[in-house]
Amino acid sequence: MxxxxxxxxxxxxxxxxxxxxxxxxxxxxxxxxxxxxxxxxxxxxxxxxxxxxxxxxxxxxxxxxxxxxxxxxxxxxxxxxxxxxxxxxxxxxxxxxxxxxxxxxxxxxxxxxxxxxxxxxxxxxxxxxxxxxxxxxxxxxxxxxxxxxxxxxxxxSTAPRKMLAAGCGDLLANYTAVEDWRLAHKLRGEYFGEYAAALSIMSAKMILDNYEILKNPNEEAVKLVVEALISSGAAMCITGNSRPCSGAEHMFSHALDKLTSSHGLHGEQCGIGTIMMAYLHKLDWERFRGALKAVGAPTTAYELEIDSEQIVKALTIAHTIRDRYTILGANGLSEEAARDLAKKTAVI
Structure with missing residues (x-):
C-alpha cells in the first residue's frame, strides 16, 4: 500500500x-x-x-x-x-x-x-x-x-429512540463489513488493514457487549454509542474509505433505497442486512438479531414497514450497487437463494 x-x-x-x-x-x-x-x-x-x-x-x-x-x-x-x-x-x-x-x-x-x-x-x-x-x-x-x-x-439523548437504535445497527454492521474485507483480501488480493479492522470490530463490540444497558438508555448509555460511532469513523480515517465499516449489509441498504422511497433509517436497514450477511458468513447471526431487538431496532421486513418482496429484490441486486467484493460474490444471489436467506433469518 x-x-x-x-x-x-x-x-x-x-x-x-x-x-x-x-x-x-x-x-x-x-x-x-x-x-x-x-x-x-x-x-x-x-x-x-x-x-x-x-x-x-x-x-x-x-x-x-x-x-x-x-x-x-x-x-x-x-x-x-x-x-x-x-x-x-x-x-x-x-x-x-x-x-x-x-x-x-x-x-x-x-x-x-x-x-x-x-x-x-x-x-x-x-x-x-x-x-x-x-x-x-x-x-x-x-x-x-x-x-x-x-x-x-x-x-x-432527546432524539427519538429509533435514531439511537439505528446507530447500533450501523455499528453492528462492522462485523460483517470486516468479514467481507477479509474475503476480498483473500480472494482478490485487496489491501487489508489489521489495525483499522480491529478498531472497527472494537466499536461494534461495544454494542454487542452492552445492549442490555441500551434497552432503556440514559445519557451514559447514549455516550457509549456516540463514542463507539466516533471510533468507527476513525477506522475509516485510517483507510481513507469505508471498507472497515461498509460491506454487503450496506449495499443491501442502498439497494432498498433504490427500490422504494418508503424505506427505514440507514442504520435500521444495515442492521437487518447484518443479520442476513452474518448468516452467510457463518457468524452468530442470532446474537446480532437479539442485540438489535434489545435496543429497539427492527429485525423483520414487517417492523421495517417494507414489503417482503422488496427485501428479496434488494438482496438480488445488492452486489451491483458498487464495485466492492463481498460475500455476495460477483454474481449476487438468485431470487430463490435470496428468499431462502431472508426466511431462514426470519427477516420475512
Whole structure:
C-alpha cells in the first residue's frame, strides 16, 4: 500500500453540555470570523440556533444553509455561500444530511469543518466519507474528517429512540463489513488493514457487549454509542474509505433505497442486512438479531414497514450497487437463494 495522509479529528468533546464549548473550539480552529452552519429546519431549532446565537455573541458572523437532503444542488449551494461570504469554517449541526453537506462542501472549498451531531444514528459524524443522494440512492464520496466533533449527549439523548437504535445497527454492521474485507483480501488480493479492522470490530463490540444497558438508555448509555460511532469513523480515517465499516449489509441498504422511497433509517436497514450477511458468513447471526431487538431496532421486513418482496429484490441486486467484493460474490444471489436467506433469518 502506497504512503498516504491520514487525518483524524483534532478535538473531540463528548458529554452533557458539550455544546457550551463551541466558541472555545471555533476560536482554536478558525482563521477568521465568518461561519457557515448547515442544518435542517428541525435540527436548527434543536441546536443550530443555539450555536448560531452563541457564536454571534462571541463576535462571529454566522450564515446558514438549509440542508434537508444531501444532494449535489444543496452541496453546491453551501459551496456558493462559502465562496460568497468568504467562510472560514463550516459547522454541520444535525443528523447525517447536515453533516455530510458541511463535510463535502468544506472539503471541496478547502476549509475546516466541525461535526455537531444531534442524534447517534450513524458513524458519519466522524468519518472522512460523505453520502450523497443520487438517482434514488446514496453514493459515497471521499471528503475530509471533521477537524473537531462536539457531541452534546444531553441534546442527542432527546432524539427519538429509533435514531439511537439505528446507530447500533450501523455499528453492528462492522462485523460483517470486516468479514467481507477479509474475503476480498483473500480472494482478490485487496489491501487489508489489521489495525483499522480491529478498531472497527472494537466499536461494534461495544454494542454487542452492552445492549442490555441500551434497552432503556440514559445519557451514559447514549455516550457509549456516540463514542463507539466516533471510533468507527476513525477506522475509516485510517483507510481513507469505508471498507472497515461498509460491506454487503450496506449495499443491501442502498439497494432498498433504490427500490422504494418508503424505506427505514440507514442504520435500521444495515442492521437487518447484518443479520442476513452474518448468516452467510457463518457468524452468530442470532446474537446480532437479539442485540438489535434489545435496543429497539427492527429485525423483520414487517417492523421495517417494507414489503417482503422488496427485501428479496434488494438482496438480488445488492452486489451491483458498487464495485466492492463481498460475500455476495460477483454474481449476487438468485431470487430463490435470496428468499431462502431472508426466511431462514426470519427477516420475512
Amino acid at each position: 502506497s504512503a498516504r495522509k491520514i487525518e483524524f479529528p483534532r478535538i473531540v468533546i463528548v458529554g452533557s453540555g458539550a455544546i457550551d464549548q463551541i466558541v472555545e473550539v471555533v476560536n482554536e480552529i478558525s482563521q477568521g470570523k465568518n461561519v457557515l452552519i448547515t442544518s435542517g429546519p428541525q435540527t436548527m431549532k434543536i441546536a443550530g440556533n443555539r450555536v448560531k446565537n452563541t457564536l454571534e455573541k462571541a463576535g462571529y458572523k454566522v450564515f446558514h444553509q438549509t440542508s434537508e437532503v444531501a444532494d449535489e444542488p444543496t452541496i453546491k449551494a453551501a459551496q456558493d455561500q462559502i465562496k460568497k461570504h468568504k467562510i472560514n469554517i463550516a459547522l454541520g449541526v444535525g443528523g447525517g444530511t447536515s453533516i455530510d453537506v458541511a463535510k463535502l462542501s468544506s472539503a471541496r472549498e478547502k476549509i475546516p469543518f466541525i461535526s455537531v451531531p444531534t442524534a447517534a444514528s450513524h458513524d458519519g459524524i466522524s468519518s472522512p466519507i460523505a453520502a450523497v443522494r443520487e438517482n434514488g440512492t446514496f453514493k459515497s464520496y471521499p471528503a475530509t474528517a471533521p477537524i473537531a466533533i462536539v457531541a452534546d449527549v444531553s441534546i442527542i
